Amino acid sequence: AQRVTQPEKLLSVFKGAPVELKCNYSYSGSPELFWYVQYSRQRLQLLLRHISRESIKGFTADLNKGETSFHLKKPFAQEEDSAMYYCALISGSGNTGKLIFGQGTTLQVKP
Amino acid sequence: GAVVSQHPSRVICKSGTSVKIECRSLDFQATTMFWYRQFPKQSLMLMATSNEGSKATYEQGVEKDKFLINHASLTLSTLTVTSAHPEDSSFYICSASTALAGREQYFGPGTRLTVT
Numbered sequence: 001a002q003r004v005t006q007p008e009k010l011l012s013v014f015k016g017a018p019v020e021l022k023c024n025y026s027y028s029g030s031p032e033l034f035w036y037v038q039y040s041r042q043r044l045q046l047l048l049r050h051i052s053r054e055s056i057k058g059f060t061a062d063l064n065k066g067e068t069s070f071h072l073k074k075p076f077a078q079e080e081d082s083a084m085y086y087c088a089l090i091s092g093s094g095n096t097g098k099l100i101f102g103q104g105t106t107l108q109v110k111p
Numbered sequence: 112g113a114v115v116s117q118h119p120s121r122v123i124c125k126s127g128t129s130v131k132i133e134c135r136s137l138d139f140q141a142t143t144m145f146w147y148r149q150f151p152k153q154s155l156m157l158m159a160t161s162n163e164g165s166k167a168t169y170e171q172g173v174e175k176d177k178f179l180i181n182h183a184s185l186t187l188s189t190l191t192v193t194s195a196h197p198e199d200s201s202f203y204i205c206s207a208s209t210a211l212a213g214r215e216q217y218f219g220p221g222t223r224l225t226v227t
Contacts, residue, residue: 032214043115044155044204044218086154090214097214098145099206101154 002027002091006102013077014110021072021105023061023087031089033070034099035061038084047072047085057081077109114138115207117219124195125227132190132222134205140185141207145216146178149202161188195226 003026013019025031035047048056050063050070061072070087086104090097114137124130134144143162147155159180161167167180177199179191188207192199202223206216 043220044206046215049215098157098160099155099216100157103154 002089002100004087004089004100004102006085006087006105008105009103010106010108012108012110015079016076019072019074019077019081019107019109021085021087021107023070023072023102025068025070025087025089027068027089027091031063032097033061033063034088034090035059035070035072036086036088036101038086040083044086077107079109079111082107082109113209113217115141115205115217115219117203117205117222119222120220121223121225123225123227126196127194129191129193130195130224132192132203132205132224134188134190134207134219136186136207136209136217139207139209141188142185142210143208144182144188145206145208146180146188146190147204147206149204149221151202155204158190192224195224197226200224200226 005024007022033050036044037047038044059074061070063070084104084106087102088099091100116135118133145160146158148158149155157170158173159167159169161180161182163182163185169175182188202221204221205219208216
């Protein structure tokens with residue numbers, strides 16, 4: 001079964017501390033993984049995708065096929081990083097591939 | 112670029128009535144649109160996928176006669192909740208993708224439906 005698991009509902013850290021939001025997936029085939037972020041009262045927006053291998057707002061995520069993980073990391077958390085983070089994978093081919101979301105993790109960065 | 116709007120942002124309707132939610136891609140042509148439902152403090156659950164000019168594909172467990180989806184143009188998809196009941200109260204979110212953007216989906220701001 002295709003599934004995305006985010007084991008932590010809430011992650012609370014102090015400003016300047018490192019952050020790691022965990023994501024594990026179950027998928028037969030080559031997965032395409034994303035991290036989406038939803039700031040308070042705003043729409044869901046793409047943070048990064050594994051095929052881009054880029055760093056957005058200081059966040060990075062590496063696909064580890066051996067551990068079937070795609071953890072999101074940032075070395076120094078900022079208060080403005082406080083938001084809901086969703087890990088997702090695309091199932092299916094073409095533009096009709098559908099996103100399967102994890103349960104989401106609320107990141108709370110305290111001053 | 113790649114802005115998706117939804118209308119209305121919130122709606123309250125009486126039990127038994129129908130309500131229509133619009134999803135528009137403002138600055139691009141959306142070959143595929145998706146409808147999600149989000150319960151409080153929970154994740155997004157895909158309800159259906161629609162391609163312009165064809166019938167929507169519904170996820171297992173989603174009643175297609177209750178949640179009517181129409182994707183009449185490359186910039187507009189509508190979701191009609193028919194004979195709404197209080198348990199249909201939820202946050203409905205649409206997203207759109209275009210062949211030019213690969214498989215990235217652009218999300219609308221969502222519509223809060225409350226059925227009294």
